Amino acid sequence: MNRLKLRWTSIAWSAAYLLLLLSLITSVRVIGMLFLIVPIVVLYSTLTLRQFIMHMIPVWLIALIFAGQAGLFLPILGLFFMIPGIVMGRMYKKFTPALRIIFAGGLTALVELLVLLLIATAVFHFSLGQYVRDVIEIAITPLRAMADVNTDLSDVLTPEYIIGLSNYTLTLIPSGLIIASFTMAIITHAISRPLLESMGYSVPRLKPARDWRLPRSLIWYYLIAVFLEIIARANITGVLAAIVLNFMPLIHLAFTIQTIGFVFFWASHRKWGSFLPFVLSIVVVLIPPLRIIGILDLAFPLREYITRPKR
Numbered sequence: 001m002n003r004l005k006l007r008w009t010s011i012a013w014s015a016a017y018l019l020l021l022l023s024l025i026t027s028v029r030v031i032g033m034l035f036l037i038v039p040i041v042v043l044y045s046t047l048t049l050r051q052f053i054m055h056m057i058p059v060w061l062i063a064l065i066f067a068g069q070a071g072l073f074l075p076i077l078g079l080f081f082m083i084p085g086i087v088m089g090r091m092y093k094k095f096t097p098a099l100r101i102i103f104a105g106g107l108t109a110l111v112e113l114l115v116l117l118l119i120a121t122a123v124f125h126f127s128l129g130q131y132v133r134d135v136i137e138i139a140i141t142p143l144r145a146m147a148d149v150n151t152d153l154s155d156v157l158t159p160e161y162i163i164g165l166s167n168y169t170l171t172l173i174p175s176g177l178i179i180a181s182f183t184m185a186i187i188t189h190a191i192s193r194p195l196l197e198s199m200g201y202s203v204p205r206l207k208p209a210r211d212w213r214l215p216r217s218l219i220w221y222y223l224i225a226v227f228l229e230i231i232a233r234a235n236i237t238g239v240l241a242a243i244v245l246n247f248m249p250l251i252h253l254a255f256t257i258q259t260i261g262f263v264f265f266w267a268s269h270r271k272w273g274s275f276l277p278f279v280l281s282i283v284v285v286l287i288p289p290l291r292i293i294g295i296l297d298l299a300f301p302l303r304e305y306i307t308r309p310k311r
Contacts, residue, residue, distance in 0.1 A: 009199065010047060010099030013039045014055045021063045024077050033081070034187055037105070041084025041192040045092040046199065080116065084108040088188060092196065098204040102189050106182035113177050128173065133166045144156030168245075175246040179253065209277075210268045214254055217247055219298050222251050259284050 002245035017039035023032030044052050067074045088105040096104075102295070120126035140162070189206075196203045229244045260281045284290045296302060 010043060010051070010055060014059050017043070018059045018063060021059065021074070022066055024074060025067055034184065035191070037085040037088070037184060037188040038083040038195075039123055040082055041089045041092065041188055041193055042199075044086050044089030045192075045201065046198055047214060076116075080109075080112050083112060083200070084185065085188070088185070091200075092192075092203060095202065095204055098189060098193070098206045101204065102182070102185045102206075104218050105185035105188060109184055110178060110181035113181060129166070131168055132170050132173075136162060136169065138165050147294050155266075167255045171245050172249070174242075175249045178250065209261055209264035209281075212264075214258050214298060216298050218251065218254060219295070222255075222295070225251060252288065252291060255291040255294035255298075256284060256288070258297055259291050260294075262293055262297045262302065267304065269306055 017036075020032045020036045020039065023029055024036075026032075043055055044282045047055065060075075063074060063078070084105045088101050091101045091104060117126075117128065120278065121128070193203045193205065225244055225247050228240060229248065263284065264277045264279045267273070267280075284293075
């Protein structure tokens with residue numbers, strides 16, 4: 001890519017970053033958060049450190065001017081999303097394997113979330129438990145309005161039920177943070193990689209979906225978790241229950257990924273093309289019990305059986 005084209009492309013990405021940065025102080029902040037790391041990755045991967053800084057300075061000045069009073073929180077949120085982008089962009093420059101890039105980006109975001117939570121609790125006296133209860137209270141307000149005409153619903157929405165739901169949600173916060181962090185990293189890689197390749201940069205790819213296979217030892221971890229879950233039912237508020245409740249969603253997600261890999265492997269073997277396995281993968285995500293296919297694929301040599309020559 002020639003210098004003039006690179007310059008205009010960098011300016012365009014800086015403008016995109018500015019818009020996404022300003023979206024953090026609007027009602028569409030959730031959408032902005034999903035894509036805010038992408039411009040950072042593209043800019044850091046294609047520019048020198050000095051050029052990257054020179055693009056960031058005017059973007060931040062403009063963002064702070066337009067943000068007004070909300071600009072007090074903008075630097076914190078902006079820095080939060082910038083650090084994983086720099087980490088991933090630096091690893092793209094070194095042509096690090098894609099899986100390591102995603103892991104590093106997700107881990108960086110996760111550590112930042114924990115640090116922000118610690119600072120908010122220690123400095124601003126933020127209570128995560130109270131915040132969760134407030135969110136649940138807001139969420140069930142429409143249901144309480146319906147409970148005035150539906151006595152069965154009124155019997156369910158008791159104070160004890162609300163407290164139990166709040167405690168259960170609070171217990172699942174760790175797995176939620178892990179999934180959110182790595183989801184951002186995966187989305188960033190999925191968007192940044194083809195963009196950088198279209199700009200003429202060589203970027204590491206993930207293995208094809210048909211080659212996705214997790215360690216078979218995951219089956220034993222799953223069986224241990226199921227056993228501990230049975231034990232933890234007698235003490236659902238204990239530490240053991242908290243560990244199991246957070247581990248199960250993660251291992252279920254792993255089996256879902258394994259199932260998607262098997263779907264693409266089978267489609268490749270049957271020469272179905274790429275559209276049908278993509279649709280089937282969406283079905284797997286929407287129907288969680290189908291992850292049993294991934295469990296069977298790990299426990300038994302299904303792929304070897306499929307590819308074994310027929311006598």
